[in-house]
C-alpha cells in the first residue's frame with residue numbers, strides 16, 4: 001500500500017515514495033529503538049527538492065491523540081539527570097541570544113516536566129503542554145503549570161520569550177500549522193528552540209530504513225534545508241543550526257543494543273550510572289528568532 005504521493009510539507013514539491021510500510025519492532029519511539037534493527041513504520045515519501053520525509057497516508061489526528069494520552073514513558077524520568085544537564089545548557093544559550101534571562105517559557109511536549117523544573121529553579125515563569133495523562137498528572141502533583149493538549153489550548157494572551165519544541169515536530173500530523181500557531185504566541189524577538197531528527201545527516205543517509213529515528217511514531221523526517229525553509233515561511237529568522245549531542249547514562253545507551261544476551265553482558269561490565277556524551281550528528285538543534 002503506497003497511497004497517493006503527498007506534497008512536501010516544507011516546500012510544496014510533490015514527494016516520491018522512498019520506503020514502503022513495514023512490520024517490525026513497534027511501540028513508542030523511545031522504547032522501541034534498537035541500533036541497526038528495522039522498526040515498524042508506515043510508507044515514507046521524500047521531497048526531491050529539500051529532502052524532507054513524510055509518512056503517507058498520515059494517521060487520524062483523534063486516534064493519534066488517544067494513543068499519546070494513554071502513553072507512559074517511565075524511562076524518561078529515570079534519565080532525568082542527563083536531560084537536566086542538556087536543558088540547563090540550552091537555557092544558558094537562550095539567555096545569551098535574548099541578551100537577558102527569559103521571563104516566560106513554554107515547553108511543548110513537556111513530558112514529565114524536567115525542563116519546567118529547571119526553568120522554575122531560575123525563576124522563569126514556565127508552562128507546559130502535554131498529552132500523556134500520566135505525565136500531566138506527574139507534573140501537576142509537582143506543582144508545575146501544565147495544560148493537557150496541544151497548542152490549541154493556548155489563549156490569545158499567552159505570549160512567551162522562549163518556546164521549546166524538542167522531539168515533537170516529527171510526531172505532528174500538521175507541523176506547519178502548529179509552528180505557525182506557535183509563532184503567534186511568541187513575543188517579537190523571542191527564541192524558538194527545536195530538536196528534530198535530520199534525514200539529511202550522514203547516519204540517516206547511510207543507514208536508510210535502519211536509521212534509529214525511522215520508527216512508527218515519527219510522521220515527519222525533516223532536513224536542515226526543509227526546516228530553514230519552513231521557519232522562514234511561518235515568520236522566524238534563523239539564528240543557529242547545529243546538532244544536539246546525546247548526554248546519557250550508560251544504561252540508557254545500553255538499551256539500544258539489539259539482542260538481550262549482549263545487552264545483559266554489557267550492562268554487567270559498564271557502570272550504568274556514568275554520564276557520557278555521544279553525537280552521531282543526526283539530531284538537529286535549531287534556534288530561531290520570532291520576527
Ligand SMILES: [Zn+2]
Nearest residue numbers: 008011047050
Ligand atoms: Zn521539500
